[in-house]
Amino acid sequence: MSSALQFLQGFEVADCFSQQKEELIVVFQKEEKEFFIQAHFHNTFSCLFFPDDFKRARQNSVTLFQDILGLKVVKVDTALNERCIVFSLESGKSLVFKLFGNRANVILFDLDKVVKIFKNNLKLDLDLSLQNLNRSLDLSLTKFNEVNGNLNNFLPTLGKEAVAWLEQKGYEAMLLEDKWSNLTSLLSYFENPDFYIITDKKGKPAISVLPENRFLEKYDNPIKAINSFYRQYIKDLHIHTTKEELYRDIERRLKHSKAVVSDLQKRLKEIQERIPMDQTADIIMANLHAIQQGVESAILFDFYRNEEREIKLNSKLSPQKNAEVLYKKSKSRFKEVEVLENLILQRLELIQQLDADRETVREIEDSRELKTYQSKYFKTKETERERQEGPYKTYDYLGYKILVGKSAKANEELTFKTGKKDDLWLHAKDVAGSHVIIQQRPGQNYPIPVIERAASLAAFYSKRKTDSLCPVMYTQKKFVRKIKGAAPGMVKVEKETVIMVVPSGID
Numbered sequence: 001m002s003s004a005l006q007f008l009q010g011f012e013v014a015d016c017f018s019q020q021k022e023e024l025i026v027v028f029q030k031e032e033k034e035f036f037i038q039a040h041f042h043n044t045f046s047c048l049f050f051p052d053d054f055k056r057a058r059q060n061s062v063t064l065f066q067d068i069l070g071l072k073v074v075k076v077d078t079a080l081n082e083r084c085i086v087f088s089l090e091s092g093k094s095l096v097f098k099l100f101g102n103r104a105n106v107i108l109f110d111l112d113k114v115v116k117i118f119k120n121n122l123k124l125d126l127d128l129s130l131q132n133l134n135r136s137l138d139l140s141l142t143k144f145n146e147v148n149g150n151l152n153n154f155l156p157t158l159g160k161e162a163v164a165w166l167e168q169k170g171y172e173a174m175l176l177e178d179k180w181s182n183l184t185s186l187l188s189y190f191e192n193p194d195f196y197i198i199t200d201k202k203g204k205p206a207i208s209v210l211p212e213n214r215f216l217e218k219y220d221n222p223i224k225a226i227n228s229f230y231r232q233y234i235k236d237l238h239i240h241t242t243k244e245e246l247y248r249d250i251e252r253r254l255k256h257s258k259a260v261v262s263d264l265q266k267r268l269k270e271i272q273e274r275i276p277m278d279q280t281a282d283i284i285m286a287n288l289h290a291i292q293q294g295v296e297s298a299i300l301f302d303f304y305r306n307e308e309r310e311i312k313l314n315s316k317l318s319p320q321k322n323a324e325v326l327y328k329k330s331k332s333r334f335k336e337v338e339v340l341e342n343l344i345l346q347r348l349e350l351i352q353q354l355d356a357d358r359e360t361v362r363e364i365e366d367s368r369e370l371k372t373y374q375s376k377y378f379k380t381k382e383t384e385r386e387r388q389e390g391p392y393k394t395y396d397y398l399g400y401k402i403l404v405g406k407s408a409k410a411n412e413e414l415t416f417k418t419g420k421k422d423d424l425w426l427h428a429k430d431v432a433g434s435h436v437i438i439q440q441r442p443g444q445n446y447p448i449p450v451i452e453r454a455a456s457l458a459a460f461y462s463k464r465k466t467d468s469l470c471p472v473m474y475t476q477k478k479f480v481r482k483i484k485g486a487a488p489g490m491v492k493v494e495k496e497t498v499i500m501v502v503p504s505g506i507d
Helices: 002-008 123-127 141-146 160-168 176-190 222-273 277-286 319-363 367-380 408-418 448-460
Strands: 012-020 023-030 033-041 046-049 073-078 084-089 093-098 105-110 113-117 195-199 205-208 217-219 297-302 307-312 384-389 392-397 400-405 424-428 436-438 470-476 480-482 491-493 497-501
Touching: 002 073, 002 222, 033 105, 046 222, 113 123, 141 176, 160 176, 195 222, 205 222, 217 222, 222 319, 222 367, 277 297, 277 307, 277 319, 319 367, 319 497, 392 408, 392 448, 400 408, 400 448, 408 436, 424 448, 424 491, 436 448, 448 470, 448 497
Parallel strands: none
Antiparallel strands: 012 023, 023 033, 033 046, 073 084, 084 093, 093 105, 105 113, 195 205, 195 217, 297 307, 384 392, 392 400, 400 436, 424 436, 424 470, 470 497, 480 491
16 A cells, blocks of 8 residues: 555645544645545544545534644655554654554654554553554564464464465465465565455455455555445445434334334223223113112112122212213213224234335345435334423424423413414313424425324323323414413313324324
8 A cells, every 4th residue: 555655755744634533634735736545443444535635624623633734745654564554754753544443543653752643542552652563573484384384373464364365275274385385475466466346245345455256346556446445335334324224213113103002902902891881871771760869879780791780970960960971971982992993003004014114125225225215214204303492392293393382381382472373283172281283384284194193292291191082172373362361371262173082192
């Protein structure tokens, strides 16, 4: 690599800055020519990149290694038997790119002493010596024979890829003289190698200087090879990261949807196993003569089950009125069962769709196709982000903002100060609870799923929070009037529509 950078001799360091925590950009300049080195030193990936141009941002950019700005490059070299590129500068300073995997760093030396380091968490780099970066090794035939051709003992810096390449050639079974011949041939090849972009065992792009039969691209220039590798690696990393993001979101939604189905099924079972209210009403009507006025309960014969049981009554109502109330509630029970069954069916369909989404994501390998799918997925998915905004809880749901008041005072402010006339206003019917606003999107109707979600929040943040099913009224905010002299949050509502929903604080 150092030979490919020798042309920088005579260039001066024009700029050196960082715009991200683990990225350093060094700009070399000579007359009208500029050359950029972009060092990426992440914990899981370290690499140099040589872009044709790089525009420094006006903000969030900090100048580093100011001592070398304006100094000319005297020499470019590599440390002996180590992965270090050394830029020798005027005034006895040296800028060293130490490419040690997850311990990669950029180090500034003044003569043999470390002055500054880029990654300050690598404290051991402060004790490095410029001279000691060179690693002297005895690479004679005598030494080779002495260690019986053991590569780790003879040339520990050879690298596991080169060792594996020799082993594939049958290195371990060779005679000692054949081992020496194969090793020296490989080292000779390394003096002027070709550079290959390949796919590793995990299917990720990799760069290799070993003779390869199967490769994606081949270069004789290391800078072009590294740039090509870097672009492909970042592209592959982006695909992997995006897929992981989608996987996590799909798994989260699957887990939540399965929990919702389980809860809805439990509620449905409780309702179905509960003694039907119309049957209790029938028993009361059949025993009107035996029930005293004003009692809170009566033991009556249940002819549906052929046994006596205690039936609770409202002491303020007549026995016949108690039966009428139960007949009326019985009709709501059928509606409640219907709503729960529909909600379960919807969630099961969503689970089926999420399973299909997961398979689709697994099969996508093209970045453009993945980007298109990601855009479509996140545009249509049923998800929300809850956050606190002053006196309100705020939910983003399917592109709509839902605001929920956190107190009586907040309800008042939400409805009559924050809410616009065409916003949709919701509240649990006939009980105390939070005011809820769906902010209007100009020119668009309120989608039913958004109304249902806001209604479930209105039900959840009300006195009906624990009910299996809750009636919620909604209307445009302009039809909500303040009651003169009433406590904060008390309102009069006109032209409302009522929807039955399951109270839910999360989606």
